[in-house]
Amino acid sequence: MQSFEEICQVLKTEFGEAIEDTVTEGCRPYAVVSVGRWGDVAKFLRNDPRMRFDLLRCISAIDLLEDDKLACVYELGALSAISATADMSLERELAVRVITDRTDPHIASVAHLWAAADWHEREAFDMMGIVFDGHPNLERILCPEDWVGYPLRKDYKFPLEYHGIPATTEHELTSPKH
Template structure:
C-alpha cells in the first residue's frame, strides 16, 4: 500500500462530492479533507480490506490563531495489517465569542479511542463533535468557562475563590 493508492481510492469513491488535497511535506504524509466528510472518509479507510486502518493513534486539535481564522483537527491512523501510517487534517472556521462552536462529525463509532480524544479537543480547543455519545469535560471542572488551548483564552484570576496563579 502506498500513500498515492489511498488518495486515488478515496478520490474514486468520493468525487466529485469531496475534494481531497494532499500535504506531502507532513510526516507521515497527510490528506486534507472537508470537515463534513471526515466520518465517511474514516469509515472507508477502516472498512476497505486493501487499507484497513484499524488503529486510531491520536486525534489532536489546535488553534491556528486569529490571522488564519481556523481551528484544525488532526487524525493519526495506523494500519497494523499493512504497517502504514496516515495523517488526516480537517480545518474549521474559528468561531467568535458568543457564536456556536465549530462542528465536526464524530468518529467515535469507528474507533473507541476517539471518544476520549474528541472530548479532550472539545474541552481544550472548543470543537464540537456532532453525534458524539458523551461530549463533556474530562480534565477541567464541569463549570469551567472557556477553552484553555485557544490563543485568545484568558485564564481567570480565581476559580471558586482559589487563585489560579501560583
C-alpha cells in the same frame, strides 16, 4: 505496504472534491478532508478492505488562528493480521486533517468507528471547544465541568480566579512585568 500517494489516489477516486488537499512536502505527509464529508471518509477508511485502518492512534486538535480556523489531526494506522507468534507490523499509516470554523466548530464524531476516539474527542472538546456531532458523552474530561473557555486556544485568557481561589498573587497584579 501502500504509500501515501496510493492511499490518496483511492480516496480521490472515491470521494473526489471531499479530499481538499494532500500535503507531501515536510516530514509527515497528510491529507486534508472536507469537514462535511469526514463522517463518510472515516467510515470508508475504517471498513473498506483496501484501507482497513483499524488503529486510531491519536487525535490532536490544533488552533489555526491566522486562518481563523480550528482543526483536528487524526493519526491512523493499519495493523497486519493479528498474531500471537509473529511480530506484527504497521502496514499503512495515514494522517488526516479536518478543518472547521472557529466560531461554531463542528466535526463528525468517529467514536462509533474507533472506541479509542471517545476520550480523544472529549479532550479535544475540553481543550479546544470542538463539538463532535454524534459523540455518546461529550463532556469535559480534564478540566472541571464548570470551567469557562477552552485553554488550548491561542486567544485563551487565563482566569484570575476560580471559585474564590486566586490564580495569581497580589504582587503580580500590582507590579508590572519586567
